[in-house]
Amino acid sequence: MDIAKTPALERIARVLAGQRLSANAGGVEPSAAPDVDAAWSDYCDDALAVLKTLREPDEIMAAAGDPAVWERMIAAALGNGFTASIVRPFEPPEPGTDPLHEGP
Numbered sequence: 001m002d003i004a005k006t007p008a009l010e011r012i013a014r015v016l017a018g019q020r021l022s023a024n025a026g027g028v029e030p031s032a033a034p035d036v037d038a039a040w041s042d043y044c045d046d047a048l049a050v051l052k053t054l055r056e057p058d059e060i061m062a063a064a065g066d067p068a069v070w071e072r073m074i075a076a077a078l079g080n081g082f083t084a085s086i087v088r089p090f091e092p093p094e095p096g097t098d099p100l101h102e103g104p
Helices: 008-021 031-052 059-064 067-078
Strands: none
Touching: 008 059, 031 067, 059 067
């Protein structure tokens, strides 16, 4: 199984940005990759809403696997500290909220 290197929230935000910016998806840019790189963090609130919607599996999803595992995976994606409030470019995280930095 392939494992993504980027958090689910970022991947969803990038898809949403690409959908709105790329001409291939109804946007206006013929090559939207640089614009998506610059704008994906603007879509984190929408991506967070998508993840929250997926907290409970539907009947088909539950029948395909273990619903408890699904719920834990989505909970992990929601609770990994990577939220819209700390992914905005060039804004430092609030003190004590950056999981990659301990101490002064």
